[in-house]
Amino acid sequence: EAGVTQFPSHSVIEKGQTVTLRCDPISGHDNLYWYRRVMGKEIKFLLHFVKESKQDESGMPNNRFLAERTGGTYSTLKVQPAELEDSGVYFCASSQEVGWEQFFGPGTRLTVL
Amino acid sequence: GEDVEQSLFLSVREGDSSVINCTYTDSSSTYLYWYKQEPGAGLQLLTYIFSNMDMKQDQRLTVLLNKKDKHLSLRIADTQTGDSAIYFCAELLYGQNFVFGPGTRLSVLP
Numbered sequence: 587e588a589g590v591t592q593f594p595s596h597s598v599i600e601k602g603q604t605v606t607l608r609c610d611p612i613s614g615h616d617n618l619y620w621y622r623r624v625m626g627k628e629i630k631f632l633l634h635f636v637k638e639s640k641q642d643e644s645g646m647p648n649n650r651f652l653a654e655r656t657g658g659t660y661s662t663l664k665v666q667p668a669e670l671e672d673s674g675v676y677f678c679a680s681s682q683e684v685g686w687e688q689f690f691g692p693g694t695r696l697t698v699l
Numbered sequence: 700g701e702d703v704e705q706s707l708f709l710s711v712r713e714g715d716s717s718v719i720n721c722t723y724t725d726s727s728s729t730y731l732y733w734y735k736q737e738p739g740a741g742l743q744l745l746t747y748i749f750s751n752m753d754m755k756q757d758q759r760l761t762v763l764l765n766k767k768d769k770h771l772s773l774r775i776a777d778t779q780t781g782d783s784a785i786y787f788c789a790e791l792l793y794g795q796n797f798v799f800g801p802g803t804r805l806s807v808l809p
Contacts, residue, residue: 590741619796628703629742629787629799642795677742684795690734690742 588612590691592678598697604666607694611660611680617641618661619681619688620653624674635661636684668698703800705788710806717775719803721788724769731764733773734787736802742787745773775805783807 591610599605611618620632632651633643637658646653650669655661665672675695679688703723711717723731732747748755748762748771755762761774775782788800 621797621799628801629789629797631792631796631798634796645796679742685791687744687747688797689744692739692741 590678590680590689592676592691592694594694595692596695596697598699599668600699601670602667604664605668605696607663607665607676607678607696609661609663609678609691611678612682612689615680615682615689616658617681617684617686617688618655619679620661620663621645621677621679622674623677623693624671629677632663641684665696668696670698672696673698703788703790703798705786705800705803707801708804708806710808711778712808713778713780715778717773717778717782717805717807719773719775719786719788719805721771721773721800722769723771723788723790723798723800725790725792725798726766726769730791731762731771732789732791732797733760733762733771734789734799736785736787738784745786778805778807780807780809 593608616637618635621629623629631645634641635655638655652664675693677693678691681688705721733745734742735745759776763772785802787802789797
């Protein structure tokens with residue numbers, strides 16, 4: 587069974603540009619989470635989808651970040667416009683039920699120049 | 700607020716035991732976790748402990764929980780070079796999302 591996949595693995599963009607990260611959860615997992623680790627600091631929660639609905643988006647840093655999960659399958663996280671402080675690794679995770687083990691993807695390393 | 704703290708670096712010699720420590724703040728956490736991240740890879744769940752337990756052992760891994768002091772530790776016996784990675788302590792907040800520590804980079808010296 588395929589695990590959580592993320593695309594791209596790396597992205598290098600200039601400040602002010604737009605980047606879209608994609609996450610494909612494990613098939614059948616209704617719960618999808620986005621986290622990020624910036625500048626080697628702790629991994630921070632961004633938001634949680636249950637199917638296509640945003641269950642908790644309390645960790646989203648500002649309105650430059652937009653997450654979607656149309657159809658309740660894969661999710662995208664768009665950063666527009668990107669700023670230098672957005673550089674870091676963005677992780678996606680999925681779980682079958684809330685509170686169950688979350689399976690993490692390999693992350694997307696975003697570098698904003 | 701929620702905060703999980705860890706020491707950032709640990710070096711041990713191959714064959715020795717490694718002990719990675721973590722402190723957390725949310726006493727309502729029901730589960731506490733240890734994740735491992737190898738270079739270029741995602742986060743791999745190593746083990747977890749339920750908050751009403753003091754200790755959990757799984758092969759070379761031993762997790763100790765001191766709920767009074769909100770202190771969690773991970774002991775790796777007979778540390779191998781393949782154990783070199785970043786280890787994250789995490790608590791599951793409100794049963795939904797994780798709060799992670801900054802990660803401890805374990806270096807295993809030959």
